Amino acid sequence: MRTIAGLNKCMHFEVITIRDIARELGLSVSTVSKALRDSHEISSKTKLLVQDYAREHNYRPNPIAQSLKQGQSKSIGVVVPAINNQFFSQVIDGIESVAYSNGYNVIITQTHERYDMEVQNVEHLVHRSIDGLLISLCTETQNVEHLQKLHRQGLPIVFFDRVSNDIETHKVIADNYKGAYDATSHLLETGYKDIAHITSTANASVTTERLAGYKQALADADVAVQNDYIKFCPNGTDLTAKVETALDELLALNTPPQALFTAWDTITTTVLALLHKRGLRVPQDIALVGFSNTTLADILNPSLTAVHQPGFEMGKTAIEMLLALIKAKYPIEEFETKVLPTQLFVRASSVKA
Amino acid sequence: MRTIAGLNKCMHFEVITIRDIARELGLSVSTVSKALRDSHEISSKTKLLVQDYAREHNYRPNPIAQSLKQGQSKSIGVVVPAINNQFFSQVIDGIESVAYSNGYNVIITQTHERYDMEVQNVEHLVHRSIDGLLISLCTETQNVEHLQKLHRQGLPIVFFDRVSNDIETHKVIADNYKGAYDATSHLLETGYKDIAHITSTANASVTTERLAGYKQALADADVAVQNDYIKFCPNGTDLTAKVETALDELLALNTPPQALFTAWDTITTTVLALLHKRGLRVPQDIALVGFSNTTLADILNPSLTAVHQPGFEMGKTAIEMLLALIKAKYPIEEFETKVLPTQLFVRASSVKA
DNA sequence: TTGTACGCGTTATCAG
């Protein structure tokens, strides 16, 4: 009889250990342990006896003791920029779905797009002895030393969405290049040529790939890339202000863009809100296609043609890869980067007026 | 030298235990342990020796071993309806801020407004031996037996926002009554009399309190309460459809409301989106005041007068209460329900056209 | 001031 963590020591409570069962049934601890684990070297009647007793008194093996013994915590750490972001929420849902069914615990932390928070969170998680790490880098992150050290030490790490090229491990990303290519092509096909590109920080894998897709689509349509049509608005607390400035600058150009391609979820939402605030209608006044997983933005502007990232799928894939790494006894030599397809939801109303 | 959880067993890695230090320094384990804990019964030079060595080799006490020894996991469970909800995100931020600085870990789980998920999550968390539980009930929850059992057993529980009257423990809520009263009064003072009330499930503490505030405000202004102005749209996956129906019904009334008071964050957002979709302008076509912590809704419709709940504060308060419960050795007799003030953000444009 | 011995709850090994 023990007092489990979190249960007031002073209260009598039937939290029983394997020892209690042994004593009560006149068996040895190891016999009980084996019986509970359904070992072949235990007679079926003893098993039944033990298992029945355990069920009666709803015995629960102490996970902490198990962890100590087995050298693993059965919990994995997740680091995301922000949980109040539909995309990351979806990823987390995906992670949870697989984790729980595999007996794993998920510890979620947020960086709020701050590098120092990222370092601190990773530190904290590792200190808490997680079995593996799932991480999407924050926009501020320039180098990944804090992760390289751990990776060299053998901590299983899987990157998702915002990945690093400086660490060789499993990664899951969306097909950013194609997503951006499709979005831009759609605008071009609809008849727009002056298409601005609003994106986040320049030094993110996601940005690079989407920018490339945008440029290639223009090139394939023989439209010249105009550098003053490309605006970088790094995610963060002051995103709205940055986007506002970007819009001002774009609209003040000699040939202001007739269409916008917003390359990040948060930016799409912000742009949508700001256009609405300024009384600019989409697509009558200005066309808009953007990456977005935000249902609200969707409901809000049924004319938004959106590039949708497979959040749930990404979460599932990421943790599946991680669990594979964890189960692998020897260091993996070959790492994989899975690319999941994006989906372009075209709305009729995004056709040129 | 041990291989820590999550680090590949096969890789040599300098994760050292208290034992390694002892061996290396020619001391006993307990001396090292005491030295690290800065015990007074250890000479300062030995302490320094040990502590230096520990720092050099960046020794980390194994939290799992500590947990097992001390009978507490230093982690607390959080159950929320959904993390992709600005309000709950803010609460979580508040929780994290206090938890981390107190050496506690936070395990977040979501119910997605489903009762069975709530039961399962709580089960899972307790099984993971958390030291305490922070929970906001989901809309489906009618009875709280799953929590009562644990509470009787002495598990420290603190409710926030969506609380239960059937369990005596610490609780933190917003001043729902006053928030609703203020919102309704604002509309009345602005000149509206026909004010509809769209809210979530009837059997939630939050709903009851806000409904009471709404009714009292009407009563104080000598306006009769009209039951067909009150619509219940329980949160869930099909919320949008329910709200759509509610709006249809309201607008089809003989005297359709000129103003709406939406009593839940999600409902405010949904209504806003649906009005926008229907081309109804706020407040020119219909006035709207609602509970909302959603920045997007805010940016999106600068004319939205919103009742803001103190999410961050609520999270902080909740976990502070929980930590107090955890630290208390003996069962608490007196429980407290903290009520945090809401704030009404009035926008000039919400004045009657 | 330092070291020894034990216990937390579980599992694995080996002996009976």
Next chain:
DNA sequence: CTGATAACGCGTACAA
């Protein structure tokens, strides 16, 4: 088939 023993890493009476 069952049971004793050791071990996971740490902390703490108690003994030296």
